[in-house]
Amino acid sequence: MSRLALTRYSRCYLSRLLNPVTSPLFYSSAATNRDDGSQTGPPPIRVGLTESAGRAVFATRRISAGDLIHTAKPVVACPSLVSFDSVCYLCLKKLMGSEKVQDRGVSYCSQECQENAKGFYDVETRADWSSFVDYCRTHNFKYPLMVKRLCCMIISGDLPADCLDILQPAALSSAMISKIEDGYGLLWNAFRKANFKDEDVAFLTKQWYTAILARIRINAFRIDLVGGSCGEDLLSLAAASVECEGAVGHAVYMLPSFYNHDCDPNAHIMWLQNADARLTTLRDVEEGEELRICYIDASMGYEARQTILSQGFGFLCNCLRCKSGD
Numbered sequence: 001m002s003r004l005a006l007t008r009y010s011r012c013y014l015s016r017l018l019n020p021v022t023s024p025l026f027y028s029s030a031a032t033n034r035d036d037g038s039q040t041g042p043p044p045i046r047v048g049l050t051e052s053a054g055r056a057v058f059a060t061r062r063i064s065a066g067d068l069i070h071t072a073k074p075v076v077a078c079p080s081l082v083s084f085d086s087v088c089y090l091c092l093k094k095l096m097g098s099e100k101v102q103d104r105g106v107s108y109c110s111q112e113c114q115e116n117a118k119g120f121y122d123v124e125t126r127a128d129w130s131s132f133v134d135y136c137r138t139h140n141f142k143y144p145l146m147v148k149r150l151c152c153m154i155i156s157g158d159l160p161a162d163c164l165d166i167l168q169p170a171a172l173s174s175a176m177i178s179k180i181e182d183g184y185g186l187l188w189n190a191f192r193k194a195n196f197k198d199e200d201v202a203f204l205t206k207q208w209y210t211a212i213l214a215r216i217r218i219n220a221f222r223i224d225l226v227g228g229s230c231g232e233d234l235l236s237l238a239a240a241s242v243e244c245e246g247a248v249g250h251a252v253y254m255l256p257s258f259y260n261h262d263c264d265p266n267a268h269i270m271w272l273q274n275a276d277a278r279l280t281t282l283r284d285v286e287e288g289e290e291l292r293i294c295y296i297d298a299s300m301g302y303e304a305r306q307t308i309l310s311q312g313f314g315f316l317c318n319c320l321r322c323k324s325g326d
C-alpha cells in the first residue's frame, strides 16, 4: 500500500491507529510483563509502512521472548455454524452446561455477554435468516455470517458502517464477485421482508457488501481456543494450540490486522478462553524490528505455502525463509 493510499484514512482514524490504547476502536490493551496480563499501558508497538508489504507493526522497544505484546478484542466475532450450540453466541467461549444463559434460541456464557449482544440480537431476531443460513451451509461459507452480524451491529448502532474501511481489501475475481452477489441478494431480502426502515439499511449496498467481504477475506482470523489459564507457559500453550479441536468461529480485529505474515514468525496470536486475542513474542525482538505472525501452517513446504498465500491471501511472500527457498 502506498503512502498516498494511507492518506485516505481520516486523521482521527490515524491517531487511533498510532495510539491504540486511548482508542476504543482498536479494542486493544497492553501488558508489559511476562504473560500475566497484570500491567497496562501503551503496547510497545507502532504501525508504520514497509517497502513492499504495506503497513506493518514494529516494536518500539526490546521485547523478550514469550512476552505478551498486547491483547485485542474483536470488532466482530461470529461462531461457526457447527459451533452454534457449543460456544457463547457473543464471545465464543466454550459453554459448560451449568453456566449457560439462554435467550431466544441462542446461548451465552454469562449475563454480561447476553447484555452486550442485546443490541444486535434484537435486530437479528426481527428477520428470518433461514435462506441466508442455508446458502452459507450449502457452500460452506463462513464470512457472509460475519457480514450478517456486522449488519445487525450497524443497524443497532453498535458500530459505524465504515468500521472496517481502514483494513486492506482482497482483490476479488469476477467469479468471486458473482458468488458474493448471491449472498448479498439473500441478506438484503431478509431485511426487506422484515420491513426494516430504508434509512436503517441504506448502507447495505452491493458495493458495501462486496467491499466488506473483500476485507474480511484477508483480515479474518480463525479462532482456535487453546483453553488453559493465563499462567501457563508459552511452550505448553503452543503445544495446546497444535492439538486444539478446530475452529469455534472467526473474528476481525483492528491492530492484529496490521501484522504481516512470516513463514518463520517472531510473534504469535492465540486465544485462550474466548475470542479475545493475545499477541506474544516467540523470540527476543529488538527495538525497531517488524513483528510478524504466521497466517498459515508453517510446517508446510515451500510450494504449498506459496500456493496458499497467493490463492488465499493474494500475495507473494517476501519473508527471509521464502527468499532462501526453504
Ligand SMILES: C[S@@+](CC[C@H](N)C(=O)[O-])C[C@H]1O[C@@H](n2cnc3c(N)ncnc32)[C@H](O)[C@@H]1O
Pocket (backbone or CB within 6 Å): 001, 052, 053, 054, 055, 056, 167, 168, 218, 219, 257, 258, 259, 260, 261, 262, 313, 314, 315, 316, 317, 318, 319
Ligand atoms: C492482514 S494484511 C497485513 C497488513 C497490510 N500490510 C496492510 O497494509 O494493511 C495482509 C496483507 O499484507 C501484505 N503482506 C503480509 N505479509 C506479507 C509478506 N510476507 N510478503 C508480502 N506481503 C505481505 C499482503 O498484501 C497481504 O495481503
